[in-house]
Amino acid sequence: MTALPNRFRRRRALQGGSTLIEVLVSVLLFSVAIIGLLRVLGTSVRNSGEIEYRSVASTLADARIGQMWVDRGNLAAYVETNAALGELPNGLRTVTVAGNVVTVQISWQAPGADRAGTHRISATLASN
Numbered sequence: 532m533t534a535l536p537n538r539f540r541r542r543r544a545l546q547g548g549s550t551l552i553e554v555l556v557s558v559l560l561f562s563v564a565i566i567g568l569l570r571v572l573g574t575s576v577r578n579s580g581e582i583e584y585r586s587v588a589s590t591l592a593d594a595r596i597g598q599m600w601v602d603r604g605n606l607a608a609y610v611e612t613n614a615a616l617g618e619l620p621n622g623l624r625t626v627t628v629a630g631n632v633v634t635v636q637i638s639w640q641a642p643g644a645d646r647a648g649t650h651r652i653s654a655t656l657a658s659n
Contacts, residue, residue, distance in 0.1 A: 580641060581648065587618055588637040588650035595626060595635050596654050603656050606633065621647075631656050 599609050606628045616622030619639035627634045636651040 581644075584619055584639055584641055584648055585650060588622075588639065588648070589652075591616060591618060591622075591624065592635040592637050592650060592652045595624070596633060596652065596656075599626075599633055600654075600656055603631075603658060606631070606656070609633075631658075 595609070599606055602608075609626050610628055611624065611626050613623045613625055616624050616637065616639075619637070620642055621640040623638050625636045625638075627636075632653060632655050634651065634653045636649065638647050638649045640647045
C-alpha cells in the first residue's frame, strides 16, 4: 500500500468536518420546507371548511328567494330577523322586503373561527 503524499493528507485533514456541516445545512433546509408545507396544508383545510359553509348559506338563501318568487303576492309574510338555521353552526337568517326587492342575509360562526361568515343576496321579484 502506498502512502499518500503530504499535500493530499493536509487537504483531507482540512475537509474533515465539512461533510458534517453540509449534512446539517441540508437537514435544516429540509425541515424548513416541511414546516412550510404543513402550514399550507393547514390553511387549505381551514379554507375548505369556510367554502362548505358559504355554499350551504348560498343554497339556503336561494331556496328562500325561490319560495318568495312562487308566493310573490305574500312577500311580507317572509320577513324575519335572526331566524335560527340548523344547517349552519350558529346560523341566522334575516329577510327584508322593500317593495319588490328582497334581501336575504345568512350569517354563521364556524367552530374555532375568529369572525363570523356572512352571505347576502338581493333579488328583484317582478310580476309576470
